[in-house]
Amino acid sequence: MTLKLCDNTIENDKVYIKSDEKCGFKALFTSNDGSKTADITLTINGSNKEVSIKSFTIKTNESQDLELENMPEGKYIISYKDANKDLRISFYFRNKKYDFACSVCGRDLIISKTSLDIFFPSSKIIKEHPEVLGYFNDALKKGGFNTCYRHAHFFSQCFVESAGFNASSEIPRYGIDNLLGTFYRNSNADGPKEHWYKQSFWDDKDYLNYVVKRVFEKVNVGEVADKTPKTYHTYKFSGSETDTVRVVLSFDNTPKKGIFKSVSFSKEKQNSNAENVMNVAYANKLGNGDSKSGDGYKYRGRGAIQITGKTIYTGVSNKCNALFGTNYDFNTTPEKVAETLPTVQSAVTYFIWKGEDVGSNVLKIMDGDNSGKVTKVVNSAGLESATRKSKFESFIKDIYFDCKPKKQ
Secondary structure, X not given: OEEEEOOEEOOOOOXXXXXXXXXXXXXXXXXXXXXXXXXXXXXXXXXXXXXXXXXXXEEOOEEEEEOOOOOOOEEEEEEEEOOOOEEEEEEXXXXXXXXXXXXXXXXXXXXXXXXXXXXXXXXXXXXXXXXXXXXXXXXHHHOOOOOHHHHHHHHHHHHHHOOXXXXXXXXXXXXXXXXXXXXXXXXXXXXXXXXXXXXHHHHOOHHHHOXXXXXXXXXXXXXXXXXXEEEEEEXXXXXOOOOEEEEEEEEEEOOOOOOEEEEOOOHHHHHHHHHHHHHHHOOXXXXXXXXXXXXHHHOOOEOOOOEOOHHHHHHHHXXXXXXXXXXXXXXXXXXXXXXXXXXXXXXXXXHHHHHHHXXXXXXXXXXXXXXXXXXXXXXXXXXXXXXXXXXXXHHHHXXXXXXXXXXX
16 A cells, blocks of 8 residues: 655655645555455544544555645544555644744644643733743744643643743742641751751741741730630651651630730731741752852742752853843842743753753653653652643643654
């Protein structure tokens, strides 16, 4: 059986570009095993569902042409069956060779406004800065994100890191449960272990210098209050039996008979507490100084992928300049990363810089379908890995449904 499209012999998983207005499908059946006829079905994979276009039977030594007017782009499957064989060949058809095309399926990789809204359906940044669409397209092209799977991984990670592309700068707003339940594995010196995972953190009310949500404070003897402890929880640092702190998580309302009261902080106090959290959480880590240096807050998460730490700010800044011809100095002016254009460029650059930093081609990892491996590149603790995976899978299903992982 010889199968041709636009005068090109069809091979499995190849991309074919329309050559003229009458580009069509041609089948020539020759048999060496006694088969007299063959059944052929041509289908297209549309919206992740195979839709039959044409079915026909062809005789030995017979040639048949199918004029497919307005042949749509996509992944096609040819099913071929005779007396002895049952074969299946898939290929991709595109109306033109796109300037920025997927190296696997030939799809145009320029992001449309419709696709961007699927990636980030409720983004305030996009609403306020529609020019960001062009920023993504330019950065992804220059960064070499030239497969559908790289795009799906990239946008699924950005979705989680930037809260649906709504936050270009990390502003920590922790309650006591979130604080102690998040940083229990940060083993950096002068970090959470030394500051938070000890009983004095609760008993001496030091937590009031860090938390801002659902804050309660034990009152002095004789002071009127309306909250009585209901449930307690002991938080352990990395499973330790000695680096622990027991705190109250919930309260009963007991008007005028309680021993705790609710506390509200001013905006200035909330911001101060946020700084304290970052300075402890990232002290002596990622190139930062100790908790008193202010580096933790200065180099907190920013950008669509939330780059964090002085070392990463410096590395991404230099790589950005090499990729895009910019003149950034994120080390000196880290707040620049939160601006719209650098927010996008730093996110694209991060994956390339990270690959060079660890001696591995991260973009090749992104050509596969393992969201967990990509998540580890972005967030070593694997936080919110289920959401990242779910988003990746939905983007493949809804947008890049006719592509597949790239062979390594």
